[in-house]
Amino acid sequence: MNLRLHDTATREVRDFVPLEEGRAGIYVCGLTVQSEPHVGHVRSAVNFDVLRRWLTASGYDVHFIRNVTDIDDKILAKSAEQGRPWYNLAYAMHAELTKALASINVLPPTYEPGATGTVPEMVELIETLIERGHAYAAEDGSGDVYFDVRSWPSYGELTRQGLDDMEPAEDADPRGKRDPRDFALWKGWKTTEPESAAWPAPWGRGRPGWHIECSAMASKYLGPAFDIHGGGVDLRFPHHENELAQSRAAGKPFASYWMHNAWITTAGEKMSKSLGNSLLVPSVLERVRGIELRFYMVSAHYRSHVEFSFEALDEAATSFRRIENYLERAAALLGEVPANGIWCAEFVAAMDDDLGTPAAVAAIHDVVREGNKLLADGPSDALRGNAASVRAMLGVLGLDPADPGWSDGSSGAEAEQLRGAVDVLITALLEDRAQARADKDWGRADAIRDRIKAAGIEIEDTPSGPKWSI
RNA sequence: GGUGGGUUGGCCGAGAGGCGAGGCAACGGACUGCAAAUCCGUGUACACGGGUUCAAAUCCCGUACCCACCUCCA
CATH class of the missing domain: 1.10.730 (Isoleucyl-tRNA Synthetase; Domain 1)
Structure with a gap:
């Protein structure tokens, strides 16, 4: 039997057919590094780590890209609250994430690109979209650039939603948008934001919108067409829908399979x-x-x-x-x-x-x-x-x-030494107990076992003799 | 309003028309000086109401409740 995977786009479990025999390209949306990771955050990483390991075990040459969003509204807001530079917050939280993932044995990806390191590719992609008539610079002079959803007829194909059925965003500020559902590809710099959070672009200094980064990074590291795109269910819309629209509108076939993991609540x-x-x-x-x-x-x-x-x-x-x-x-x-x-x-x-x-x-x-x-x-x-x-x-x-x-710090040389020391001490006690048992002095034998147990160590009698464990 | 998912035994958690996944807990037995570990055994679970079928957790219709998402932020 061959590997079959659930594809969100077709809503069915389909045979996995790679674009290139024996090779699998996977892009997974990682985290926005704005706070310490909790169990919910790392579930996605574990799920896709299992996918990656199974593909590898099945003989595929797996190219696994997992990004980090290291610039966005939340990072700017939180860093301002905490009175530290945004890049310091993102860097520190990225380190926490790496540590957390290592602690649950999630393999490092083939590469872990960050949004801030892929800005030129995003600018290129936005330029292509403007040339093709699928994006436009805001008419209000804000320096924002929006994707024109009405210009892309298959918009909504991933989640099978019709543009006109979508709940109108009543509280959304239309600003320079042609349609309230148009989404930002580029956000012009605002005087309230740190100058370091802006990059040069043909439309003026600014920073990338949320969705464009993944399209740019996936294409850069996996090519215009790749096998699997993954992420949490909440990302299906708008994030993945938008990634798909802007990538295809730019002429890239993009992902063959879309996989989404459910939440831990x-x-x-x-x-x-x-x-x-x-x-x-x-x-x-x-x-x-x-x-x-x-x-x-x-x-x-x-x-x-x-x-x-x-x-x-x-x-x-x-x-x-x-x-x-x-x-x-x-x-x-x-x-x-x-x-x-x-x-x-x-x-x-x-x-x-x-x-x-x-x-x-x-x-x-x-x-x-x-x-x-x-x-x-x-x-x-x-x-x-x-x-x-x-x-x-x-x-x-x-x-x-x-x-x-x-293996972590606790199983290093020091722990090994400690374990050896405990073993010597316990072995001495177990010799006493063995003597007591040989004498059928059960009271004394059990007293020794209870004393060891009180110290947090369990004794089990096995055919090959007593065994201790913490 | 739109799109999608869910409700399984004391608990967790699979399955998607036909011998009760698996684990945890519980109980009984074997083993053990007693334990522990291990093995063997013990359960008439599929939200509710109809229907289809020789056969329904599984398919169909309806009902209830829950959850996710719906354009920077959600």
Whole structure:
């Protein structure tokens, strides 16, 4: 079976046919770097990271471009509020985003262009649109340039909306627009804005409109036609609709497939406020590990709305530990298990069916159950193959616990040393307990175990002796 | 007004006409000195009302409720 993907433009799951055999170009709308990322923000990144990994695993040469919007109205407003330069805010928040994505093992894109670094290409694109009669400089002398939606008959094709059915924007200031639905390609500099937030252009200094940046960056790095364009559902309209219109109006075929991920929202209006900051990625990671947060996200289909709750998050973490425990016990028996095992047929079928990660995870659980049975019979090739298979499938989802991508500061040399020290101490206590057990002095044996437990360390008796874990 | 999505067992979360995905929790059993972990077993879930069909969570019609988006900012 071949990979099939849901295409927003056709509203159906279609076979994925790349423009060029064996190669896939993907453009994903990243974030506007205006504040710290919360779990909702990073879901999109995780979803498209899974797409990218599956394509790569399936043999495609993937070119993955994810942009950063580093200049826009919100950034200007927030930086003014905070009394710091806009570029400082954008830079700092970009760093936070990078950190957050690394903490959930999202691979760095092939390239991460920023809007401010692509201004000349945007100016070129706008010039083309003006030449072709699809854009015009505002008549009010503001220096704004607008896209002329009436000049593009197929406007609305992505979301299947007719221009005349759209709710008229009553509060919109028509300014120099010919039609209230025309959107800004270029925003003329205003005296209230910092001079550093403006770039030279034939229509006067100014800054790019929101939509033009993605058209320019996608074309620059992937070409006028590319395979997949992704982003959150809220971007379908107006952002993606506008990108599509302006790109096609400029003579570029643009994306073959449009993919949109659903949101994570918070439960109950009453709670949303109090949850507020606690949903920032670093804060969630005080409760669960990055790999567990990622597992939580991957457990739901990317097009399904997820209502975030800490209960569900904890449950997902418990579920993931079952898989992780299996791999640990297999490794204890076999030594290092290779990461290149085979994917089971159910897993492949699930992933090929529009990235059916919930079914893929179920397939992994089934293999783990088989593995747990094999574990009882001691080391074997079957066990090795099974564990390698689990690692391989987890790897496709970015969830292989042994992936170096999960190592952070806490698992460095210092942590290793600490672990060694704890091991010596616990081993001494376990020797006492073993003696007590040999003497059938259960009271003393359990007291030792309880004491260790009170320190936050669990003791499990396994066929190969007691094992400790934090 | 327009466009699209949703409502599944105690909980999370798949599926899209025909053997109850998977996980978490619970209960029973096996194993264990006791645990833990693991394995085996236990559920008559598809918002509501009609209809089509040998067969409907799944298709059709209607109803209710919820959500997203509708042109800088939404």
